[in-house]
Amino acid sequence: MKQEVLEALRNIVGSDWVVSELDQTKGYLYDETELLIRPDAAEDSVVVKPRTPEEICEILKYANEEQIVVVPRGGGTGLCGAAIPTETSIILSMERFKDIIEIDNENLMITVEAGVTLSELIEVLKKHDKLYFPIHPGDESAHIAGMVIENAGGARAVKHGIMRSHIRGVEVVLPTGEILNLGGKLTKNNAGYNLLQLIIGSEGTLGVVTKVTLKLYPEPKYSATLVISFDNFKDAVAAVPKILQEGITPLAIEYVDRVIALEAAKHIGEKWPAEKGNVDLIFMLSESKEDTLYDSCMAIEDICRDCGAIDSLMADNNKDQQKILAIRSNTYTATKHDLADSLDITVPPAYTPDLMNDLMDIAEKYNTKITSVGHIGDGNLHNNILLVDGKLPLYYEQMKEDMYKAARKYGGTITGEHGVGKTRMDSLITHLEPKKLDIMRGIKQVFDPNNILNPNTIFYTE
Amino acid sequence: MKQEVLEALRNIVGSDWVVSELDQTKGYLYDETELLIRPDAAEDSVVVKPRTPEEICEILKYANEEQIVVVPRGGGTGLCGAAIPTETSIILSMERFKDIIEIDNENLMITVEAGVTLSELIEVLKKHDKLYFPIHPGDESAHIAGMVIENAGGARAVKHGIMRSHIRGVEVVLPTGEILNLGGKLTKNNAGYNLLQLIIGSEGTLGVVTKVTLKLYPEPKYSATLVISFDNFKDAVAAVPKILQEGITPLAIEYVDRVIALEAAKHIGEKWPAEKGNVDLIFMLSESKEDTLYDSCMAIEDICRDCGAIDSLMADNNKDQQKILAIRSNTYTATKHDLADSLDITVPPAYTPDLMNDLMDIAEKYNTKITSVGHIGDGNLHNNILLVDGKLPLYYEQMKEDMYKAARKYGGTITGEHGVGKTRMDSLITHLEPKKLDIMRGIKQVFDPNNILNPNTIFYTE
Numbered sequence: 001m002k003q004e005v006l007e008a009l010r011n012i013v014g015s016d017w018v019v020s021e022l023d024q025t026k027g028y029l030y031d032e033t034e035l036l037i038r039p040d041a042a043e044d045s046v047v048v049k050p051r052t053p054e055e056i057c058e059i060l061k062y063a064n065e066e067q068i069v070v071v072p073r074g075g076g077t078g079l080c081g082a083a084i085p086t087e088t089s090i091i092l093s094m095e096r097f098k099d100i101i102e103i104d105n106e107n108l109m110i111t112v113e114a115g116v117t118l119s120e121l122i123e124v125l126k127k128h129d130k131l132y133f134p135i136h137p138g139d140e141s142a143h144i145a146g147m148v149i150e151n152a153g154g155a156r157a158v159k160h161g162i163m164r165s166h167i168r169g170v171e172v173v174l175p176t177g178e179i180l181n182l183g184g185k186l187t188k189n190n191a192g193y194n195l196l197q198l199i200i201g202s203e204g205t206l207g208v209v210t211k212v213t214l215k216l217y218p219e220p221k222y223s224a225t226l227v228i229s230f231d232n233f234k235d236a237v238a239a240v241p242k243i244l245q246e247g248i249t250p251l252a253i254e255y256v257d258r259v260i261a262l263e264a265a266k267h268i269g270e271k272w273p274a275e276k277g278n279v280d281l282i283f284m285l286s287e288s289k290e291d292t293l294y295d296s297c298m299a300i301e302d303i304c305r306d307c308g309a310i311d312s313l314m315a316d317n318n319k320d321q322q323k324i325l326a327i328r329s330n331t332y333t334a335t336k337h338d339l340a341d342s343l344d345i346t347v348p349p350a351y352t353p354d355l356m357n358d359l360m361d362i363a364e365k366y367n368t369k370i371t372s373v374g375h376i377g378d379g380n381l382h383n384n385i386l387l388v389d390g391k392l393p394l395y396y397e398q399m400k401e402d403m404y405k406a407a408r409k410y411g412g413t414i415t416g417e418h419g420v421g422k423t424r425m426d427s428l429i430t431h432l433e434p435k436k437l438d439i440m441r442g443i444k445q446v447f448d449p450n451n452i453l454n455p456n457t458i459f460y461t462e
Numbered sequence: 463m464k465q466e467v468l469e470a471l472r473n474i475v476g477s478d479w480v481v482s483e484l485d486q487t488k489g490y491l492y493d494e495t496e497l498l499i500r501p502d503a504a505e506d507s508v509v510v511k512p513r514t515p516e517e518i519c520e521i522l523k524y525a526n527e528e529q530i531v532v533v534p535r536g537g538g539t540g541l542c543g544a545a546i547p548t549e550t551s552i553i554l555s556m557e558r559f560k561d562i563i564e565i566d567n568e569n570l571m572i573t574v575e576a577g578v579t580l581s582e583l584i585e586v587l588k589k590h591d592k593l594y595f596p597i598h599p600g601d602e603s604a605h606i607a608g609m610v611i612e613n614a615g616g617a618r619a620v621k622h623g624i625m626r627s628h629i630r631g632v633e634v635v636l637p638t639g640e641i642l643n644l645g646g647k648l649t650k651n652n653a654g655y656n657l658l659q660l661i662i663g664s665e666g667t668l669g670v671v672t673k674v675t676l677k678l679y680p681e682p683k684y685s686a687t688l689v690i691s692f693d694n695f696k697d698a699v700a701a702v703p704k705i706l707q708e709g710i711t712p713l714a715i716e717y718v719d720r721v722i723a724l725e726a727a728k729h730i731g732e733k734w735p736a737e738k739g740n741v742d743l744i745f746m747l748s749e750s751k752e753d754t755l756y757d758s759c760m761a762i763e764d765i766c767r768d769c770g771a772i773d774s775l776m777a778d779n780n781k782d783q784q785k786i787l788a789i790r791s792n793t794y795t796a797t798k799h800d801l802a803d804s805l806d807i808t809v810p811p812a813y814t815p816d817l818m819n820d821l822m823d824i825a826e827k828y829n830t831k832i833t834s835v836g837h838i839g840d841g842n843l844h845n846n847i848l849l850v851d852g853k854l855p856l857y858y859e860q861m862k863e864d865m866y867k868a869a870r871k872y873g874g875t876i877t878g879e880h881g882v883g884k885t886r887m888d889s890l891i892t893h894l895e896p897k898k899l900d901i902m903r904g905i906k907q908v909f910d911p912n913n914i915l916n917p918n919t920i921f922y923t924e
Contacts, residue, residue, distance in 0.1 A: 106703055106812035153650045162650055164659075165627065178897045187840040188624055188878035190613045190663050191890055193902045197626075197659035198486055201652050218709030241568055247680030247750065287753065288709065349569035350649035378649040417648030428653055435640045440655045442908030451752035 063178035074146030080421025114145030126387035134160035151201030153417030158377035171211035220286035229277030235308035255378030267334030348415025523639035536608030542883025576607030595683035596622035613663030617714035620839035633673035677844030682748035691739030697770035717838030729796030808878025
C-alpha cells in the first residue's frame with residue numbers, strides 16, 4: 001500500500017491502529033474457506049482498526065475520493081471468501097467495536113457494536129434475566145455485524161429462522177461516508193423501501209455495519225437432544241418432512257454421516273454416543289414446558305421408528321447435550337483436511353430425499369463419495385466434495401456444477417447460508433438470471449458509485 | 463385516456479377487458495383512505511384486466527415505451543392512497559388472477575395468483591388438512607399480492623410477525639417488462655441481494671406481483687379470547703409490556719377505547735360484552751395444547767388485575783370469539799364518518815404508555831380528543847384525529863405533525879403497517895433523512911428507469 005495512504009489512515013485513527021507489516025496483517029487476509037478453493041489475498045493490503053463510526057466515515061470518504069478498495073472484516077469465520085482482500089485493500093477491522101450498548105429489558109432487545117462476538121453476546125445474556133438470542137451459526141467467534149451482513153443461518157433455523165428474522169436495526173456507514181440508522185426497536189415499520197433488509201446479507205458491499213439491534217426472547221426452560229440412528233440416508237431423510245408436517249418444531253434437525261460424526265468426536269477427544277447404524281439425525285428441542293418437550297421427543301421417536309430408525313438415545317442433562325453439540329459444531333474443522341468444497345445447497349425441506357438421491361448418482365458418476373452434514377430440517381445440507389490425494393480432483397468444477405443443477409431442479413439455491421463471496425461468484429453468475437444480476441449491480445451502484453466497498457464480488461462490473 | 467392507448471390495450475388483453483367508461487371505472491379509483499384526506503383520482507384513467515403475466519409484460523413494455531403511468535390495483539382495501547391514480551393512468555386490475563396454483567402439503571406452502579383474496583385463501587385452507595396462514599390485517603377482501611406489496615400487518619403480529627415473515631416467493635413483472643421469480647420454497651437463501659425483501663412493502667412502485675408463495679403452519683387446536691376492562695388507558699397500556707416480558711405470547715393484544723367498541727358493536731347489530739370501565743384490552747390466544755392456553759389466560763388475567771383491571775371475561779367457544787373479532791374488525795368502518803385521519807404510528811411496544819401520555823397532552827393542546835384502537839402488543843395503535851362538524855379541523859396538519867414528533871421521540875415510525883402511499887408522502891419526506899430518500903429514489907430508478915409504475919409516491923422526483 002502506498003505510503004501516502006498509510007499516512008492518511010494514521011491521521012484518521014492514530015498510528016497505533018494502522019498495521020501494514022505482513023507478519024501482523026497475515027491473520028486478516030483469509031477466512032475459513034477451504035484452502036484449495038479460496039482466492040489469494042493481496043498481501044500489500046493494510047489493516048486499519050477504527051474505533052468510532054465517525055472514523056469510518058473519514059476512512060470511507062478518503063477511500064472513495066482516492067478510489068481505494070475497502071474490505072470490512074469481522075471475525076473471519078466466513079466460508080465464502082467475502083472478507084478476503086483480493087486486490088490491494090484497506091482492511092477495515094471492526095475488532096475495537098466491542099461495546100454492549102444497551103440491554104433493553106422492557107422491549108426485549110439488545111444493541112451491540114459490530115465487533116461483539118457471538119460468544120460474548122451469549123455470555124452477556126446469561127447474566128441478564130435469562131434472555132436469549134436464538135441464532136447460532138456454529139462458530140461463536142463470529143462478529144455480530146458479520147452475522148448481519150452474511151445473514152447467518154445455522155442449526156436453529158427450523159424453529160427460529162435466520163438472522164434476518166431477528167435483526168431490528170443497524171447503524172451503517174455508507175461507502176460515500178454518511179451514517180444511517182436503519183430500522184429500530186419496532187415490530188412494524190413500513191416507511192419506504194426496507195433498506196435494513198437490503199443491508200442484511202449484502203456481504204459487506206453496501207455499507208459498513210457499526211451497530212446492531214437484535215430481538216431477544218425469554219430463555220426456554222427445558223431442552224433435550226435426541227440422536228436417532230439409521231442404517232442409511234434414505235430412511236433418515238424421509239423421516240424429516242414427516243416430523244415437520246406433524247407440526248412438531250424442534251430447535252434444530254441435523255443430519256450427520258456417521259463417518260463424519262466419529263471424526264469430529266475424535267478431533268475433540270470425545271466419543272460419539274451412537275453405535276448402531278451409519279447415519280444419525282440429531283434433534284435439539286427447547287420448550288417452555290416440560291411435558292411439551294417430552295411429548296415432542298416421543299412423537300419424533302415414533303415417526304423415526306416408522307421410517308426405519310434402528311436406535312435412539314435422549315440426552316436431557318446439560319453436559320450430554322453440550323457434548324453432542326460440540327461434536328456437531330466441530331464436523332467442519334475436523335474434516336476440513338479432506339474437503340475440496342463443502343457446498344451450501346438448499347432445497348425446499350421436503351425435497352431433500354430427492355436431492356440426496358440425485359447426489360448419490362452424481363457421486364457414482366465421478367466414482368467418488370459425497371459426505372453430508374448439516375441442517376436437514378431447513379433443506380440446507382452441506383454436501384462435501386472430497387479431495388483426492390490432498391488435491392482438488394480434476395472433475396471438481398464439473399461435479400459441483402452437476403450438484404448445483406440438481407439443487408435447482410428442486411427449486412433450490414446454490415447458497416442457503418454461507419453466501420456468495422468470492423468463491424461462489426462464477427457459479428452464481430451461471431445460475432442467476434442476468435436481469436437479477438443487472439438489478440443487483442444497479443443497487444450496488446446506488447450505494448457505492450465508485451465501487452470501492454468489497455468490489456470483487458458478484459456485483460463487480462468490469 | 464387517448465384512443466390509441468385504449469386500442470393498444472385492447473390488442474393485448476381483448477376488448478372485453480379494457481374499461482374506460484367512468485360509471486364502470488369509478489370503483490377502481492379509490493381505496494379505503496379517509497374521505498377528506500384522500501387525493502383526487504384522475505377520472506380519465508382506464509382500467510385494464512389482464513389474465514396472464516405475459517399480458518402484463520406487454521402492457522408494461524408498451525406503457526414504458528410510451529411513458530404512460532401504470533397503477534397496479536388489488537382489493538382496494540389500502541389505507542394510504544397507494545392505489546389511487548392521481549394522474550391519467552392505466553389501472554392494472556389483478557382481479558382475474560384467481561387461481562390457487564398449488565397447496566404443497568409436504569413443504570407446508572401455498573402458491574396463489576395475485577388476485578386471490580384473504581377470505582378465499584382462508585376458505586381454501588379450511589378444506590386442506592387444517593393448514594393455517596397466520597396473518598390477518600382485518601379486511602378479508604384484500605388481495606394476497608396487495609398484502610405483499612403493502613407488507614400487511616394486522617393484529618396477529620404479536621405472535622406471528624408481519625407478511626414479510628411468511629412470504630417465501632413471488633413472481634413479479636418489472637416495469638421494463640421482464641418476469642422474475644424471486645425467492646422460493648426455501649428456509650434459507652443467500653444468493654445475492656434479497657430482491658424479494660425489497661418487493662415486499664414497495665407499494666406497487668417496483669413491479670407487479672403476479673404470484674405469491676406463502677409459508678403455512680399447522681392450525682393451532684385451541685383458542686380463546688379475553689376481554690379485560692380498565693377504568694383508564696394508563697392502567698391498560700401499562701399491563702401490556704409486563705405480559706410480553708413474562709414470555710407470554712398471545713396471538714394478538716388489541717386496545718379499544720370503549721366508545722369505539724360500542725359504536726362498532728352497534729354498527730353490526732351486536733352487543734359489546736364488557737360493561738364496566740372505559741377501555742378494553744382484547745387478548746386473542748391460540749395454542750396447540752389446551753393447558754398452555756388456559757395457563758396463559760390465567761397469567762394474563764393476574765398481571766392485568768395487578769395493573770388495575772376491573773373486569774375480565776373469557777370467550778372460548780368459537781361463536782363468542784368470532785363476535786368479538788367481528789366487532790373489533792369493524793371499528794374503522796363504524797367510526798370512519800367521524801375520522802379526519804386514523805394514524806398508523808408505531809413505537810417500541812414498551813414505550814406505548816409514554817407515547818399515549820404525550821398524545822393526551824397533544825389532544826389537550828388542540829382542545830380535542832384522540833381516540834385509539836389497535837395493535838398495542840406491537841406498539842402499533844391507530845390514533846384518531848377526529849373531524850369537527852364533519853370537516854377537517856384547521857389544526858389537522860399541525861396536530862398530526864406533533865403526533866409524529868411524539869412517535870419519533872420514542873424511536874417510532876409514522877407508519878407501521880398501512881404504508882406511505884400518497885397520503886403520507888409529505889410527512890415521510892419531513893421525517894426521513896434525505897440520504898435515505900436518495901437511496902430509495904436510486905433503487906426506484908434501477909427498477910423503473912422511466913418512472914411509470916405508481917410514480918406519485920415518495921419515490922417521485924420532479
